[in-house]
Amino acid sequence: MPTSSNGARNIITFQKYERPQTLDEAWELNQKKRNRIVAGTMWMKMGTHSFGTAIDLCDLGLNQIEETDEEFRIGAMATLRQMEKHPGLAAYSCGAVEAAFKDIVGVQFRNGATLGGSLWRRMGFSDILTVFLAMDSYVELYKGGIVPLEEFARMPYDKDVLVRLVVKKQPGAFSYQAVRKQRTDIPSLNCAAAQVAGEWRVVVGSRPARAVVLRDEQGLLAGGITEESAAVFADYAAGAVTVSGNMWGSAEYRRALVPVLTRRALLALKEVQ
Numbered sequence: 001m002p003t004s005s006n007g008a009r010n011i012i013t014f015q016k017y018e019r020p021q022t023l024d025e026a027w028e029l030n031q032k033k034r035n036r037i038v039a040g041t042m043w044m045k046m047g048t049h050s051f052g053t054a055i056d057l058c059d060l061g062l063n064q065i066e067e068t069d070e071e072f073r074i075g076a077m078a079t080l081r082q083m084e085k086h087p088g089l090a091a092y093s094c095g096a097v098e099a100a101f102k103d104i105v106g107v108q109f110r111n112g113a114t115l116g117g118s119l120w121r122r123m124g125f126s127d128i129l130t131v132f133l134a135m136d137s138y139v140e141l142y143k144g145g146i147v148p149l150e151e152f153a154r155m156p157y158d159k160d161v162l163v164r165l166v167v168k169k170q171p172g173a174f175s176y177q178a179v180r181k182q183r184t185d186i187p188s189l190n191c192a193a194a195q196v197a198g199e200w201r202v203v204v205g206s207r208p209a210r211a212v213v214l215r216d217e218q219g220l221l222a223g224g225i226t227e228e229s230a231a232v233f234a235d236y237a238a239g240a241v242t243v244s245g246n247m248w249g250s251a252e253y254r255r256a257l258v259p260v261l262t263r264r265a266l267l268a269l270k271e272v273q
Helices: 023-030 080-084 087-092 096-101 107-112 115-120 127-133 149-154 227-240 251-272
Strands: 012-018 036-038 049-056 065-067 071-075 136-141 145-148 162-168 172-180 187-196 199-205 212-215
Touching (some): 023 049, 036 115, 065 087, 071 087, 080 096, 080 107, 096 127, 096 187, 115 127, 115 162, 127 172, 145 149, 199 227, 199 251, 212 227, 227 251
Parallel strands (some): 012 049, 036 049
Antiparallel strands (some): 071 162, 136 162, 172 187, 187 199, 199 212
């Protein structure tokens, strides 16, 4: 049984369990304040909680990863392990998806944790949010429709239902870097770099606030990635990204990491272009 940082056991209790047969039914159930949609419950187990009704989406066919010539459509109930080992995602992302997922806690955890449970929380330390913000990504909300992932990351929590993640297959290349105290720990800082649809972008997460997207609005990478241009953009990132401290790293440590990981990610990106 998972335990908290003080050694106490974490316990989750629900008064009722429901398996809706439609998204509309799931949305209606979710409107009550104490009801919660449950996926793998892996992140919920990190704390002690008491809820009303557990809403399980397992009967809604949302555990698939669909790939077409234009996009990936990743259902909210797809597991992190499914995504980590999906050949299409691996090929399109130049290995960045697997690099981002492979150290999230452990294989057993990733076999249970789902896209929906991981992405809905928009956790500051999320490897998942960081890597997909580097791509042309969107979330599909049952009532809210299609929303760019970058906009979704800034939205307040509400009671909508996350249906799937949509990743457009824009021409691009991607890389991912992270620093952890030890393997499978929460990252002290993570970083993704991309050239997608002709646009350079760098995403910095685990600041420990939610990931932010930096675009090359000054044309620092206009001539391509070189040792010099990567260093110049890294200096820009150091001034543009705000950080703070927590148990996984002080503000000073993260401030020093931002240009280091930015440069590493850009040089890794050069290798896969």
